[in-house]
Amino acid sequence: MAEAFAPAIGLLAANPDKRRLLHSVLSHFGYRVVFCDDPAQLDCRRLAAITTEAWLLELPEESALSDWLLEHSAVPVLLGAGEIPPADSEDYPRWERRLYNKLLPLLGPVEGGQLPSMLTFKGTTKEVHNARQPARCVWLLGASLGGPAAVKVFLDSLPADLPIAFIYAQHIDAGFESRLPSIIGRQNDWRIINCVAGTALHDGDVLVAPIKRSLSFSPEGRVRLSDTPWPGCYQPSIETLLDQVGGAFAPACGAIIFSGMGEDGVQACRRLRKQGVEVWTQDPRSAACSVMPEAVAAEGLSSRQGDPAELAVALQAWLAQE
Structure with a gap:
């Protein structure tokens, strides 16, 4: 039941290995990945029919899907998760933290989600939410x-x-x-x-x-x-x-x-x-x-x-x- 109420995110990633990894990471954060298929099989008409609360794109710079979303999407569009380091490297937890901190203001925290290991929050939903401040300047x-x-x-x-x-x-x-x-x-x-x-x-x-x-x-x-x-x-x-x-x-x-x-x-x-x-x-x-x-x-x-x-x-x- 909790899964049905988790914030929804659509994932467009051209590289299948990166797509699988990002799907796993987003799911561990507690988000509900509502689209994770090969974007090559997708056109703008089908894209418009997908209901989500945010998009994460890992597509070539010249992409009709990216262009369409950036012009027409009614929900936030996040461009790129950055270079993903090897999972056993010291940089991997930092990459997870950066990705989570980009998603947090768009989708909010998820009760029961697995936070990146290097986050310094104590773990409560309230404390994680407060990590993203309204713009002070x-x-x-x-x-x-x-x-x-x-x-x-x-x-x-x-x-x-x-x-x-x-x-x-x-x-x-x-x-x-x-x-x-x-x-x-x-x-x-x-x-x-x-x-x-x-x-x-x-x-x-x-x-x-x-x-x-x-x-x-x-x-x-x-x-x-x-x-x-x-x-x-x-x-x-x-x-x-x-x-x-x-x-x-x-x-x-x-x-x-x-x-x-x-x-x-x-x-x-x-x-x-x-x-x-x-x-x-x-x-x-x-x-x-x-x-x-x-x-x-x-x-x-x-x-x-x-x-x-x-x-x-x-x-x-x-x-x-x-």
């Missing part, structure tokens, strides 16, 4: 041309266990939106999530702003999605999102403007600075296109500049101080 990462590479270096240089969540606003054609999570999250432990209405941000999350739909936040900080297009000529509108972040999360928020073309966000950065909120920019020398960060800096609105790795180090220091 939210920063917006705004980018355009050259942004994905810069944001990836930034996230790769930043430990994923910090008390912060990010909203990633990237000017990009809607056809490439579904690939952004796999690009920026492939080699780090951040939880890269697509927007689902009602979602609350937790520490360690990176929420990718949608291109075709506009995004806002409730007074409680939960995601609101609208079919109304973003205002202005930029999709998504960094200007609008900066105001949304300031309104929903100030003073515990900030912004970093990375490589890009145009001046989207300059006036909103001014409003954030008047609130005493940090606004940082990527330095021109490291940016593939320096127009957007330079536009913010030229107005005297950038309180720190650096390359992506330097900004990651600076943010760790800022969080420790704050």
Whole structure:
């Protein structure tokens, strides 16, 4: 009976050995794996008929199934479980812990589930649940041309266990939106999530702003999605999102403007600075296109500049101080 009430997860893994191992690990965690067949036999129509509470994908980067889920799924989509070390190695328990910590905010803990051996929790459901904190600080990462590479270096240089969540606003054609999570999250432990209405941000999350739909936040900080297009000529509108972040999360928020073309966000950065909120920019020398960060800096609105790795180090220091 307990099995019927366990949180449901769908598993799409192209490699059969990895698929079997992940199915075993997810089951040991206590989750109910509702799909674990060969994804090569699946099309988008059949995919849409599967009822689950989250998806875990281990698919090639060029995958129609991944693209469809990232664009249409009403439940969270987790991209990649990372490289699985040998079961008898010291790294295997760490890998289990990282995977569990990615799943916990999406599905919650399971009464009676087997926790990873290296978790330091005492074992009660309440204590495990509390390990995933609601986001204590939210920063917006705004980018355009050259942004994905810069944001990836930034996230790769930043430990994923910090008390912060990010909203990633990237000017990009809607056809490439579904690939952004796999690009920026492939080699780090951040939880890269697509927007689902009602979602609350937790520490360690990176929420990718949608291109075709506009995004806002409730007074409680939960995601609101609208079919109304973003205002202005930029999709998504960094200007609008900066105001949304300031309104929903100030003073515990900030912004970093990375490589890009145009001046989207300059006036909103001014409003954030008047609130005493940090606004940082990527330095021109490291940016593939320096127009957007330079536009913010030229107005005297950038309180720190650096390359992506330097900004990651600076943010760790800022969080420790704050």
